[in-house]
Amino acid sequence: MTPHVLIIGAGVAGLVAARRLRADGLRVTLVEASARVGGRAHTVRLGDHSFDRGASWLHDADRNKLADLARAKGEVLIDSDAARSRRVLIDGRIADRHELMARARAWQRLEDLAGAVHEDAAFAGTITALRSDPWTASLEAWEICQIAAADPERISVRDWQDNQLDGRNLSPARGIGTLVQEHLATPVELATPVMALDWRGPILAETARGTIRADAVIVTVSTAALNKIRFTPSLPVSAEHLPMGLLTKVALRARGSDRLGLAVEESVSARIAPGEAMMSLLAWPGGVDHVVAFIGGPHAWALHREGAAATVDFVRAQLRAWFGSATELSEADLADWAAVPWHGGAYAYAEAGHADIRARLAEPLAGGRLVIAGEATCTNGLAGTVGGAWLEGERAASIVRAALQPHA
Numbered sequence: 001m002t003p004h005v006l007i008i009g010a011g012v013a014g015l016v017a018a019r020r021l022r023a024d025g026l027r028v029t030l031v032e033a034s035a036r037v038g039g040r041a042h043t044v045r046l047g048d049h050s051f052d053r054g055a056s057w058l059h060d061a062d063r064n065k066l067a068d069l070a071r072a073k074g075e076v077l078i079d080s081d082a083a084r085s086r087r088v089l090i091d092g093r094i095a096d097r098h099e100l101m102a103r104a105r106a107w108q109r110l111e112d113l114a115g116a117v118h119e120d121a122a123f124a125g126t127i128t129a130l131r132s133d134p135w136t137a138s139l140e141a142w143e144i145c146q147i148a149a150a151d152p153e154r155i156s157v158r159d160w161q162d163n164q165l166d167g168r169n170l171s172p173a174r175g176i177g178t179l180v181q182e183h184l185a186t187p188v189e190l191a192t193p194v195m196a197l198d199w200r201g202p203i204l205a206e207t208a209r210g211t212i213r214a215d216a217v218i219v220t221v222s223t224a225a226l227n228k229i230r231f232t233p234s235l236p237v238s239a240e241h242l243p244m245g246l247l248t249k250v251a252l253r254a255r256g257s258d259r260l261g262l263a264v265e266e267s268v269s270a271r272i273a274p275g276e277a278m279m280s281l282l283a284w285p286g287g288v289d290h291v292v293a294f295i296g297g298p299h300a301w302a303l304h305r306e307g308a309a310a311t312v313d314f315v316r317a318q319l320r321a322w323f324g325s326a327t328e329l330s331e332a333d334l335a336d337w338a339a340v341p342w343h344g345g346a347y348a349y350a351e352a353g354h355a356d357i358r359a360r361l362a363e364p365l366a367g368g369r370l371v372i373a374g375e376a377t378c379t380n381g382l383a384g385t386v387g388g389a390w391l392e393g394e395r396a397a398s399i400v401r402a403a404l405q406p407h408a
């Protein structure tokens with residue numbers, strides 16, 4: 001009898017694993033808790049344009065399989081690095097060349113200091129000596145709270161270094177969610193959340209639509225969603241020290257001139273004082289009539305607790321202060337990933353003292369018949385990305401295929 005593999009979660013990792021195993025002739029049941037595929041790759045319409053609520057850049061494009069697929073399918077890919085320029089605001093005005101040079105020097109000092117740390121410490125603690133530099137708070141907010149979506153007091157400096165992104169960044173004109181939905185399509189059972197998983201013998205998954213029995217299982221859910229599944233026996237490695245960070249995106253339609261005179265695809269951040277909240281902005285991506293605000297880390301969690309209206313109000317107030325009143329701001333679309341029950345945050349980061357947690361959680365169980373895979377378990381520098389999720393889907397598929405080989 002053909003081996004039967006259950007895959008939990010139809011994000012990039014789950015879709016890639018399902019397609020691989022089906023191509024190999026295995027019977028696959030792919031279940032998804034929500035009513036759509038793509039997971040954290042999700043494109044919506046905002047006016048006449050696309051807005052990616054989750055992933056929007058194909059990072060490290062030369063080793064990103066999703067970028068290869070997009071090219072093969074003839075998708076338009078915008079070279080973000082060529083198109084984008086960066087602005088930094090100081091007290092509402094654009095920083096000059098000398099100020100930017102001071103920022104670059106502060107960044108170099110920060111990287112050197114963090115790089116010299118030998119123990120697996122928290123990021124915030126490792127840069128204490130730089131606290132008096134006027135740029136330190138802003139650099140920390142940008143790198144840790146926004147890019148890593150993490151809490152500087154908790155994230156392992158080693159995990160941060162291992163996953164610093166490199167290479168070119170491309171952005172698909174039709175959105176990453178659209179790309180995933182159209183080009184990674186494979187049969188899925190939607191609205192089928194798995195609540196419990198028994199892996200003592202044959203796999204028994206308790207879902208909202210009954211029990212599924214399988215020979216092997218691949219679990220691709222976020223670490224927050226993983227903690228909600230009841231495993232029997234319990235997983236030997238807990239995802240407790242691989243918490244979900246938060247990056248909240250708010251898109252607003254914006255028309256008219258702005259006081260700063262921002263051009264298409266300009267990426268804006270601000271110099272902040274210690275403890276102050278940072279919001280960054282992408283102005284008119286690809287020339288469309290909206291801007292996208294990003295809020296990350298502890299500040300994003302605080303706004304999440306206050307609610308969607310408070311988050312949008314915060315963004316509007318910040319934009320008013322930056323742009324002046326000549327810019328007309330209309331409908332907004334908010335992507336608060338902590339509010340989505342099947343995600344519980346944006347992407348995972350390892351806590352200080354647990355830099356090896358991604359690799360430990362990725363270790364195959366039950367002789368390769370149970371594999372946890374997804375952005376969180378990626379250990380080749382692409383954690384937290386769609387490119388990493390793809391590689392994890394491939395990894396899980398080959399482990400399961402090898403484990404079931406004698407039966408195949």
Ligand SMILES: Cc1cc2nc3c(=O)[nH]c(=O)nc-3n(C[C@H](O)[C@H](O)[C@H](O)COP(=O)(O)OP(=O)(O)OC[C@H]3O[C@@H](n4cnc5c(N)ncnc54)[C@H](O)[C@@H]3O)c2cc1C
Nearest residue numbers: 009011012013033039040055056057194374375384385386
């Ligand atoms: C705001 C934001 C911005 C981002 N920006 C970028 C970017 O620019 N570039 C980039 O590369 N990456 C970015 N990312 C990260 C990227 O989106 C993720 O790393 C990637 O999509 C994760 O894929 P995955 O398959 O591991 O998990 P997911 O996409 O989360 O897929 C897991 C699936 O499992 C489902 N699920 C959960 N629990 C259950 C259950 N019990 N039973 C059944 N199904 C379940 C979920 O609904 C989900 O569909 C961003 C993410 C966010 C949130």
